[in-house]
Amino acid sequence: MRAMKKGLMTVLGVALVGSQLVACSNTSDQNKPAATQDAQKPAATQAAAKPVEITWWNFPNFQTLDGEVGKYEKQIIAAFNEKHPEIKVNLEMITFDGGPQKLNVAISSNTAPDVIYDAPGRIIDWGKKKLLAPLNDIIPADIKNDIAPAFWKQSTVGDQIVMYPLNTGPFMMAVNKTVFEKIGALDLLPLSRPDRTWTVAEYEKALNAVKEKAPEIIPTGFFAKSTAGDQGTRAYLANLGVSRFLTEDNSKVAINTENAGKALDWVVKATKDKISVAGAASLAAADVNDLFLQGKLAFTLNYSPVLKAQNVANKKVQFDDVLLPFPTLDGSKPKLEPFLGGLAIFNNGNADKIAASKKFIDFVVNDPVWGKKNIIQTGGLSARTSITGLYNDPEYKYADLARQFITDPPTIADGYAEIRTFWFPELQRALTGGATGKEALDAFAAKANDAIAKAKAQNQK
Known part of the structure; x- marks a missing residue:
């Protein structure tokens, strides 16, 4: 625990782009993890089990x-308690704005929650600092083989699985289709x-059509105030410039190319x-x-199936929002980063709490009723390859098709938490005229490459 406490005191926070849930399917009792098999026992059988109390922090x-x-x-917890009445789950909702800092404070003061539902950007960093409990024992072979290797890369540190992948989907652009219908330019969209x-x-050409025929509408967006949503800007520039953000082995920056510099100038x-x-x-x-x-x-740059679902209630006017991949300079296939949501367990030194937390995670992900229900409630796609067709919506069908464009995200790189602070x-x-696009990307590369090298050396100790 000394090493654990030392690690807890040194964690650095990063911002999140919101993230999400879940994967499930019926599996045989033989292949199910122990937590799932226990959860299917009658409540009366479980009532005699040792009472345990755990805390779950969840972003919205x-x-x-x-x-x-x-x-x-709260409904998830109530359903879980029908099968595990001996486990009390205390829920605390945290926000995307203040939640990351609240987590930092909790970790540094050894008061981290038992369960967190988050994304690889933070979870992998915690895993590398040995703050999380491995989940290998609750993920059977059939489920592991049903989740793409790219997702396991975002959920694993060394040979230890530290995040249970739940829901996913490609980050893309979105367009207000209604605007193009009104100006008679729908044919300009692909x-x-x-x-x-x-x-x-x-x-x-599509942007200029909006400028000319709908001057009250801003054609497209860009942003550079904070790290939140950084995947939108980096994917935008990488695709406009037919480049990668990092090299395939995540050992250094790759986006400081001539084409990407010209894309930023554009x-x-x-x-x-x-x-x-x-x-x-x-x-x-x-x-x-x-x-x-x-x-x-x-057009907006930072969208996904999940955001599309969540934004139904947030629209100030009614319009048809449609998903689109980022355009590329030469029309080649785009490279889309995936969002991936998953559950992790902080190793707070209590074996009973860790065991109870594993049962809770297994229920959220794999329960025959609540598994798919949870995916749909997030508006995401399942991280499981075999689970499709959850929505009767052409945009979700397209999002499923767009999985073919998904590439490894930089969130698994050593030093990612620091890398992203240099980007904006x-x-x-x-944007303010202080550097050309290439000069800005070269400066970013120099700082980020140094951070990657230092973090890699530290993680190898």
């Missing part, structure tokens, strides 16, 4: 019921193509030409998405 990953934050989560891929030239010029939002250096991802939900923005300051420099 599920859509609310009746507008009440946490109401759905919606007639099954994979919806398109070029930067086609994208620019964003700066687009702002001056009034086809991209003004003041991007002082806008956050949430600000840009709010403009989109107000019907004031034709350099974007701001370019």
